[in-house]
Amino acid sequence: MASISGICSSSPSLKPRTHLLKPVNSLRRDSVAFPARSRLADRSLCLTPPQSVAREVSTELSKIDDGVLKGTKKGLLEKDPRELWRRYVDWLYQHKDLGLYLDVSRVGFTDEFVTEMEPRFVAAFRAMEELEKGAIANPDESRMVGHYWLRNPKLAPNSFLRLQIEKTLDSLCDFADDVVSGKIKPPSSPEGRFTQVLSVGIGGSALGPQFVAEALAPDNPPLKIRFIDNTDPAGIDHQIAQLGPELASTLVIVISKSGGTPETRNGLLEVQKAFREAGLEFAKQGVAITQENSLLDKTARIERWLARFPMFDWVGGRTSEMSAVGLLPAALQGIDIREMLAGASLMDEANRNTVVRNNPAALLALCWYWASDGIGSKDMVVLPYKDSLLLFSRYLQQLVMESIGKEFDLDGNRVNQGLTVYGNKGSTDQHAYIQQLREGVHNFFVTFIEVLRDRPPGHDWELEPGVTCGDYLFGMLQGTRSALYSNDRESITVTVQEVTPRTVGALIALYERAVGIYAALVNINAYHQPGVEAGKKAAGEVLALQKRVLAVLNEASCKEPVEPLSLDEVADRCHAPEDIEMIYKIVAHMAANDRALLAEGSCGSPRSIKVFLGECNVDELFA
Numbered sequence: 001m002a003s004i005s006g007i008c009s010s011s012p013s014l015k016p017r018t019h020l021l022k023p024v025n026s027l028r029r030d031s032v033a034f035p036a037r038s039r040l041a042d043r044s045l046c047l048t049p050p051q052s053v054a055r056e057v058s059t060e061l062s063k064i065d066d067g068v069l070k071g072t073k074k075g076l077l078e079k080d081p082r083e084l085w086r087r088y089v090d091w092l093y094q095h096k097d098l099g100l101y102l103d104v105s106r107v108g109f110t111d112e113f114v115t116e117m118e119p120r121f122v123a124a125f126r127a128m129e130e131l132e133k134g135a136i137a138n139p140d141e142s143r144m145v146g147h148y149w150l151r152n153p154k155l156a157p158n159s160f161l162r163l164q165i166e167k168t169l170d171s172l173c174d175f176a177d178d179v180v181s182g183k184i185k186p187p188s189s190p191e192g193r194f195t196q197v198l199s200v201g202i203g204g205s206a207l208g209p210q211f212v213a214e215a216l217a218p219d220n221p222p223l224k225i226r227f228i229d230n231t232d233p234a235g236i237d238h239q240i241a242q243l244g245p246e247l248a249s250t251l252v253i254v255i256s257k258s259g260g261t262p263e264t265r266n267g268l269l270e271v272q273k274a275f276r277e278a279g280l281e282f283a284k285q286g287v288a289i290t291q292e293n294s295l296l297d298k299t300a301r302i303e304r305w306l307a308r309f310p311m312f313d314w315v316g317g318r319t320s321e322m323s324a325v326g327l328l329p330a331a332l333q334g335i336d337i338r339e340m341l342a343g344a345s346l347m348d349e350a351n352r353n354t355v356v357r358n359n360p361a362a363l364l365a366l367c368w369y370w371a372s373d374g375i376g377s378k379d380m381v382v383l384p385y386k387d388s389l390l391l392f393s394r395y396l397q398q399l400v401m402e403s404i405g406k407e408f409d410l411d412g413n414r415v416n417q418g419l420t421v422y423g424n425k426g427s428t429d430q431h432a433y434i435q436q437l438r439e440g441v442h443n444f445f446v447t448f449i450e451v452l453r454d455r456p457p458g459h460d461w462e463l464e465p466g467v468t469c470g471d472y473l474f475g476m477l478q479g480t481r482s483a484l485y486s487n488d489r490e491s492i493t494v495t496v497q498e499v500t501p502r503t504v505g506a507l508i509a510l511y512e513r514a515v516g517i518y519a520a521l522v523n524i525n526a527y528h529q530p531g532v533e534a535g536k537k538a539a540g541e542v543l544a545l546q547k548r549v550l551a552v553l554n555e556a557s558c559k560e561p562v563e564p565l566s567l568d569e570v571a572d573r574c575h576a577p578e579d580i581e582m583i584y585k586i587v588a589h590m591a592a593n594d595r596a597l598l599a600e601g602s603c604g605s606p607r608s609i610k611v612f613l614g615e616c617n618v619d620e621l622f623a
């Protein structure tokens with residue numbers, strides 16, 4: 001195959017391109033959101049924030065007759081192969097040092113759209129520059145946003161932060177080296193050295209390490225990694241059972257920025273119980289990664305855990321892969337973390353370019369805005385054609401959706417922004433949901449992740465004359481891209497030469513910045529997550545109600561004879577008649593786990609249930 005670098009360059013050509021046939025959403029824009037240059041000029045003069053454009057799009061879109069859109073769907077994207085090739089070459093972005101390419105030719109944005117977006121990009125670039133200089137880019141939480149400093153500490157706004165980053169990196173590298181070399185040993189392992197890592201954390205404190213482990217861990221890493229990333233007892237038991245006697249040589253890394261996330265705390269308590277039962281001393285094998293003085297930090301300090309590493313206030317969970325959160329687990333698996341940082345730093349540099357077509361993150365943000373009308377009207381399907389990148393879409397799901405999915409914009413207007421991300425891997429998905437993508441509801445755009453190198457050099461072979469297994473994978477990607485495009489489904493392709501620490505660092509940095517730029521384009525705070533609190537609060541209320549239900553049942557169950565209660569009676573005695581449905585669910589859950597007994601009825605007929613506890617706890621009555 002001809003080398004891609006031989007034929008491509010990131011041409012800065014500004015020559016007018018042949019006018020493309022318009023896809024449905026370009027018709028929408030031309031007729032609705034960006035109707036005419038004069039109107040746009042008015043907007044930029046008034047500095048109308050982009051979210052109002054998004055609202056305008058959404059309001060105006062609702063006025064368009066659906067039938068008209070359906071009638072115009074086919075044949076709207078450019079289909080002439082020579083024009084497409086010209087568009088491909090014109091827009092192809094290449095990062096030579098990283099061996100990374102970004103092809104946006106199969107997204108149908110027009111030159112007019114790019115021109116119209118220019119003022120917004122100017123503002124977005126300025127916002128990113130301010131953010132990197134240490135502005136309070138997360139106003140609700142009054143926090144700086146500094147994940148870019150992690151890979152280039154010189155950018156940190158003061159020398160204290162710079163030293164903090166450098167010192168943490170050095171100390172975690174030293175620690176990892178000592179663990180891998182056996183200098184730091186588990187106290188009672190026959191192996192004499194740590195062989196396993198058990199990482200306990202959730203969300204941003206798990207997804208990056210999971211993605212990187214899957215992408216980069218060698219076949220025989222110095223320490224193998226496992227994850228507890230939920231409060232599912234069976235899942236936790238499974239991880240501990242899989243470790244078996246190797247628990248004695250397991251380094252447990254508990255990761256939580258806040259240090260108070262319930263799922264992570266539960267994971268820790270479960271693991272500590274397993275250690276006690278195995279006669280092991282947890283503190284000698286425990287490491288905490290958390291903010292200074294968090295509950296977890298204090299626990300680790302008081303209990304004298306093996307090590308503690310800081311999580312900085314100005315690094316968000318979903319952008320923490322290049323902090324101790326991601327770097328320590330990676331280093332313990334023998335992954336070259338300095339290369340990851342170098343890749344991210346190179347990508348950050350490229351993303352500071354203020355010419356949109358020469359800035360890969362800006363190009364992604366442009367495509368997202370175009371494809372989803374700046375309001376998330378289409379989903380982003382991420383399809384890496386490489387098994388080791390399987391978890392990239394899951395990682396991006398949090399990065400993009402927790403960042404972009406916001407009810408209010410920065411001016412307090414209700415905008416209900418978002419960009420849905422899902423995906424798995426190609427070509428596996430060819431045999432799952434590509435059918436719907438090709439022919440079904442047109443509510444998405446695709447991002448293909450292509451890896452040019454199929455196998456390490458010297459390992460390939462032809463499974464039929466002239467064709468390798470990797471050629472099939474390549475063919476599947478190209479075929480799917482063409483088949484989708486021929487049916488007016490837009491796609492972006494990100495190509496890397498190989499999956500290496502450098503390219504993985506670059507991919508993470510690329511998407512982190514694309515999210516930052518896109519958030520600026522649509523005027524939202526990408527760095528907080530107020531919506532998550534509602535679910536957490538409600539979960540807390542359920543557990544509080546459960547305690548009241550238990551107390552009521554306990555009192556009735558301690559009577560002679562035992563007094564089974566109906567759900568109405570439980571609800572009344574809990575002074576929570578309005579919560580009867582939740583009380584039913586609590587009882588059903590407890591009954592399924594043998595913690596409550598049904599005297600009458602079954603869970604299928606809630607009104608018939610009479611319930612009591614198998615054992616009454618007299619102490620609790622007098623507590």
Ligand SMILES: O=P(O)(O)OC[C@H]1O[C@](O)(CO)[C@@H](O)[C@@H]1O
Pocket residue numbers: 202203204205255256257258259260261264316317318402529532
């Ligand atoms: O690292 P922590 O504080 O345990 O938080 C875990 C995750 O929970 C969230 O706050 C959402 O609940 C994420 O943003 C974060 O990555």
